[in-house]
Amino acid sequence: MYCYDNAFGLKSNPTPKQAKNFARYNIIIHIKTSLRNAMCSVKKKVLIKTYGCQMNERDTEALKVLLMEAGFTITEKEGDEDVVLLNTCSVREAAELKALGKAGRLLRKKKTHADYKVGVMGCMAAHKKELLFKKLPGLDFIAPPKALHLIPELIQQSYARHANQVAVPEPTFLNFSCYERTYSKHKAVARIPIQQGCNMACSYCIVPKTRGEQQNRPFNSILKEVKEAAQWGTKEIILLGQIVNTYHDPDSRKNFIDLLEAVQNVEAIKRIRFISPHPAFFSSQLMQAFKILPKLCPSLHLPIQSGSDRILKAMRRAYTKAKILEIVKTLRTIDMRASISTDIIVGYPGESEEDFQETVALFKDIKFDMAYIFKYSPRPLTWVAPQEQSLMKIPEKVKEDRNQYLLSILTQCSTEYNRQFMGKYQEVLIEGKAHRGEHKLFGKNIYNKKVILTGPESWINTFKHVQIGKVTASTLEEKVVEDGGTL
Ligand code: SF4
Incomplete structure (x- = not known):
């Protein structure tokens, strides 16, 4: 196996000199890639298959720009490609199995196309690392999320050295500048990453292990992307991050509210949304922002996960049902029609029927008009102790019944919510x-x-x-x- 290194062992808090060297290194990589491409007579066609969240979708968009700048062609048609990249998700086991199955099928193409390359990027590349090479013999390369900007070079390396099983060690930092080159030209909506990773330790969640510690994007870099998107005609901005409401500029005291205000001031932008906030960090200033910023849409995704304080505590979520109700009440006082969606996990280890009924009651009380309801899926490297996982495991049948029951309530709530728009x-x-x-x-x-x-x-x-x-x-x-x- 050949390891491609970024040559800089940056610490989590780089000095200005280290950060400058890192930026300089990226410019060198960019120039080297461009030169190599100039010598490359055949343009390779790249297909990217994306799984999982909006962050992955945005990473795919950014990578497409980087690949095109590096001389590759992007194809959306499966079967037409020379290189396929799977941008994977690790939040649930099912998502990983789906991507592994797909990679296995794609690798068969190598029997008839010797030059065909298959790579795995995204969260699974971060936490399974080189294990993927064992599971998928013939896999050419893996690149974790923070190595996004290195992928064009990685593909070139893979061709130049006729090597497979190339792994990129995870850089300490994500290079946010790779989002600044807009792919969303003439698109109505632009999704703009404002942070990467997460410092929380919710017991069920693998994200801190796959995307690393929270890294906030510089304020000016975000605004640059917003303004560029606006120049290309974008009307709506969705600010993306693991816990957007903890955002702060790494170099100043500017916080998430300052960011919302700055986006509000970009004239061509008419609508602003964000995803996802953490209920524990909902401040009164953020609630007021819905009142004083006319472009901030009254639609909030509030991932509550459970309506039982006992389960929330076990999940290490650091808020209670009362806090959730307070946020919802305040938003609905500002706009009685405010749309509120959520994420819920059913069948968390030890979730009793009583706990579940508390979630049902809260769901009915708030009347979520949209919800992503998941059956608990044990994930490696998370804080749920293996003992807890097995002793307090909820049977699959119970999880399925709880899932279906909440889905039926969701259908009623969302239909009722939507009915208010009839004739309007x-x-x-x-x-x-x-x-x-x-x-x-x-x-x-x-x-x-x-x-x-x-x-x-x-x-x-x-x-x-x-x-x-x-x-x-x-x-x-x-x-x-x-x-x-x-x-
Ligand atoms: S806040 Fe919790 S659930 Fe969300 S990404 Fe961080 S650890 Fe995962």
């Missing part, structure tokens, strides 16, 4: 073509509700006033479309 006009930012239906487009209202309407593609990235004629649990559909203004 909504300002919709049109994002793209709908998956089904000729001339069908989709967009969102300020409450993050998906609206399906009929219209030409030229409407994409414009606002329309849409009268809602039909609602389901997941969508609103048009009755009448009128030309829209902006905020």
